[in-house]
Amino acid sequence: MQKNMSTIKDVAKAAKLAVSTVSLALNNDPRVKESTRRRVLEIAQGLQYRPNGIARDLKARRTDTVCILLHDLGGPFYSELIRGVQDVATSNKYNTIASGTGGGHIGSAAVRLLSERRVDGAIILAPDVDDETIIHAAGKDLPIVVLDRNLLAENVYSVLVDNERGGYEVTKHLLNLGYRNIVFVCGPSDSLDSELRYRGYETAMNEFHVQKSKRFDYCGHFTEEGGYSIGKLLSAMGILPDAVFSANDEMAIGIMKSFIEIGIRVPEDVAVVGFDNIPISEYVQPSLTTVRQPMYDMGAVAAQFLFQALNGNSELQPVLLPTELIVRNSSQVK
Amino acid sequence: MQKNMSTIKDVAKAAKLAVSTVSLALNNDPRVKESTRRRVLEIAQGLQYRPNGIARDLKARRTDTVCILLHDLGGPFYSELIRGVQDVATSNKYNTIASGTGGGHIGSAAVRLLSERRVDGAIILAPDVDDETIIHAAGKDLPIVVLDRNLLAENVYSVLVDNERGGYEVTKHLLNLGYRNIVFVCGPSDSLDSELRYRGYETAMNEFHVQKSKRFDYCGHFTEEGGYSIGKLLSAMGILPDAVFSANDEMAIGIMKSFIEIGIRVPEDVAVVGFDNIPISEYVQPSLTTVRQPMYDMGAVAAQFLFQALNGNSELQPVLLPTELIVRNSSQVK
DNA sequence: TGTTATTTTTGAAACGTTTCGATTTTATGA
DNA sequence: TCATAAAATCGAAACGTTTCAAAAATAACA
Missing domain, CATH: 1.10.260.40 (lambda repressor-like DNA-binding domains)
Incomplete structure (x- = not known):
């Protein structure tokens, strides 16, 4: 004992x-x-x-810690984001903890860390944390940076990626290559990202005076399995397009897998492009044309916002980070 | 204001x-x-x-939170581990936070969370946290589970993966296919994993009465770049073996990349196998034969240990989880 | 109505620190 | 040697909760 x-x-x-x-x-x-x-x-x-750190924190009324809230800690492409946050936090002598919002009672992680003030600031990329919670928790002494979320409130700052432009550019890339019958495969219907990427697609298609696919015809859940089913569906129904623009890479990979299984060649028969530039997108066969989101920058900028806010600067305008088109083999014959 | x-x-x-x-x-x-x-x-x-959660925690002398300490939060294959921990923690009504030990002053995250008692328990997979810190922080009311580390101390519990057997089996797989001149490429010299995998290799080689490579001839740093250099080196020196057993997948991928660049075919000319089964190992070309570590189970078992210990059971014997050989195309002509 | 049992509320202490103003000790200078 | 300045130490309050024993209010009963 x-x-x-x-x-x-x-x-x-x-x-x-x-x-x-x-x-x-x-x-x-x-x-x-x-x-x-x-x-x-x-x-x-x-x-x-x-x-005892807890006693110290209580007395000091600060924790010198910021947190980053992700729906799914350890998702395929959060790694760089976390690194970005951590680098900046560390150089400001703050500690970073991460928590997943996925498991457990909804909102529990957020409430625990934010509402109960166990951190001095937070960066949130988790659609399942609702605006309400964020707005309530945010305060002069607890700024919150939201990523990929349309939310304007006091002490809440916003960092966005230009999904719309990304969608526009990758669609235009396809159009420039001569593809015309391009299908958009969207993600979950409540996904803002998917919606914005569609708008970019729409703009490009209009610009080329090409008829676009109806948005909600094909809807995966941002998963590889979802994409796989959609691919099967497309080919089974005999309505193969020239090209498929999938709202994210996972689905795109599922789609390609299903195509290849039944002998449809990518990109010779159908081109496929995705979005996100997840690590394996470079390695799948054929390698996937996609749109890179600047995840590290996103983390770093978000953290910088946080510390600016902690230092009293509340005049931070939402920032929109550019995406980058990454052309690989799934859209272009070598 | x-x-x-x-x-x-x-x-x-x-x-x-x-x-x-x-x-x-x-x-x-x-x-x-x-x-x-x-x-x-x-x-x-x-x-x-x-x-105020901090005041509550101080009074209650408990935080209902466990943490998982990783060197590099968001590394390629921690995702499942975290999920395993979180699932179990959640079902025990505990919260999970994760922290990276890489950035910042060495040991700072560990000290902050463990020594200063901001959590009720911890799971550690981070070679850069030293035994000293762990032993000192551990206590009846703060059990610690270490992963992949040889450490026997009061209130410290250990979950291991059978790296040696994994190394043995993948080597035997090569030997059974007829490969004889097999080179082992090790990781950082202080890596226990690498060492154990080598021992398995050694055993298998002895069993087949084959001469083994000297252990420290080829040493990457568990990085793709490291592997790439070694691949270049091997081919430049004209000492290509029949097969290469790389102590982890990242290096194996680097090695394959370098081989393929200069026209050496894998597996026809040289077979390559790795260890860890990271996500992209399935997608590289050719797909990589490797050894799967049961990451989810590791996390789940570790968390279970933690809660057993928190509930007063201190009789927990170290557990050794089995690995699984995953044969793909980099070792075997289709 | 008075007595006792029950329900509801209360004040103070505790958790383990830091910090402030006050007090004690030591050093300084005439 | 004494007065004063400087250095070192101290006690109490505070941070925001929970909890315990005790007090107060209400209900129950004869």
């Missing part, structure tokens, strides 16, 4: 000093005599004393 | 009740009259009161 964790009181008692002196000593306050400090340090060491 | 967050005191004052009554009311204690509770709830709502 281990004895209880020793506290600053125990150290004080052992050193025959006041608690306050010990505290000062441990925090290297110049007011304590050098010899006392050394003695305190020694005794603290001997007692295996470790300050 | 936003006014200060309201506390339970403000609610009490507004309701003309004692703080303690309000606390009881908010926590649905049956001792408070129903009508009072409703009144309190209403007033709390009106004041936008949100309990």
Whole structure:
């Protein structure tokens, strides 16, 4: 049975000093005599004393920690985002913790970290955290940066990726290559991303005076399986288009897989393009033409916003980050 | 300028009740009259009161949170691990936060979360957190599960993957296919994983009475670039083996890339196998034969250990999870 | 109505720190 | 040696909760 964790009181008692002196000593306050400090340090060491961070946070009314909330921690392309946040947070001497909002009671992670003020700031890329929660939690002393979300509120700042332009450019790429019958495969119907990418597609198609596919004809759930089914469906119904623009890479990969299985060649018979530039998009066969989102930048910019806000600057305009078209082999015969 | 967050005191004052009554009311204690509770709830709502989690944690001396410490949050194959942990933690009504140990001052994340007791338990897969820190932080009330680390200490529990057997099996697979001149490419010299995988390789080679490569001749840093250089080196020196067993997939992919670049065919000229079964290993060309680590199980088992320990069971023997050989095209002509 | 049992509310202490103003100790200068 | 300045230490309050024992209010019963 281990004895209880020793506290600053125990150290004080052992050193025959006041608690306050010990505290000062441990925090290297110049007011304590050098010899006392050394003695305190020694005794603290001997007692295996470790300050209790929670008590410290309570007193300080700050945690020096920011969090990043993701629906699915460890999703395929959050990695760079997290890195971006962490790099900036670290250089501002803040700690970063991440939490997934997916499992468990809905909103529990958000409530716990934000509403109950266990962090000093937050970056949120999680559609399942509702605006309400965010608006309520945000405050002068707890700025929140939302990613990929249309939300305008006090102490809430916004970083967006130009999904619409990305959709426009990749569609135009297809059109320039001569493809005309281009089908758009959308994601979940409540996905803003999917919607915006469609709008870009729409614009490009209009620009070329080409008839566009009805938006909601083909709808996966941003999953590879979803794409696979849609691919099967398209070919089974004998309505193969010239090209498919899938609202994300996972679905695009599923689509390609289904095509290839039944002997439809990509891109010779049908071109396929995706969106997101997830790591495997480079490795699938054929490699996937897609649109890169600047995930690292997104994280870094979001974190910078956070610290600007924490330093009192509340005049931060929403920023729109550019995407980048990445042409690979799924759209263009070598 | 936003006014200060309201506390339970403000609610009490507004309701003309004692703080303690309000606390009881908010926590649905049956001792408070129903009508009072409703009144309190209403007033709390009106004041936008949100309990301060830090104060609560301090008083309760527990956080209902466990953390998972990874060197590189968002690394390619942690995703499943995190999911495993989170699933189990959630079903035990605990929250999970994740933190990367890579950026920033070394050990800072670990110290902050573990030593300063901001969590009730931890799962650690991060070679850069040293044993010392773990041993010191661990306690009856803060069990720690270490993954892939040889560490035996009080309140520290261990979940391992049978790297040695994995190495043995994949080597045997090569030997059974007739390969004899098999080179082992190791990871960083301080990597236990790499070492164990080598031992499995050694055993298999001995079993077949084949001469094995010297262990430290070829050493990448578990990176694709490292593998690429080694591949170049091997071919440049004209000492191509029959097969290469790379201590992880990233390096294996780099090696294949370099081979293919200069016209060496995989697997016809040289077979390549890796370890870890990272997502893209399935998609590279040729697809990579590798060894799967049961990441989800690892996370789930680790979390289960944690909660067993939190519930007073300290008799948990280290567990060794089996690996699984995944044969793909990089080792075997179709 | 008075007594007792029950329900409801309360004040104070505690969790482990930091910080402030006050007090004690030591050093300084005449 | 004494007064004063400077250095070192101290005690108490505070951070925002929960909890415990006790007090107050209400209900039940004779």
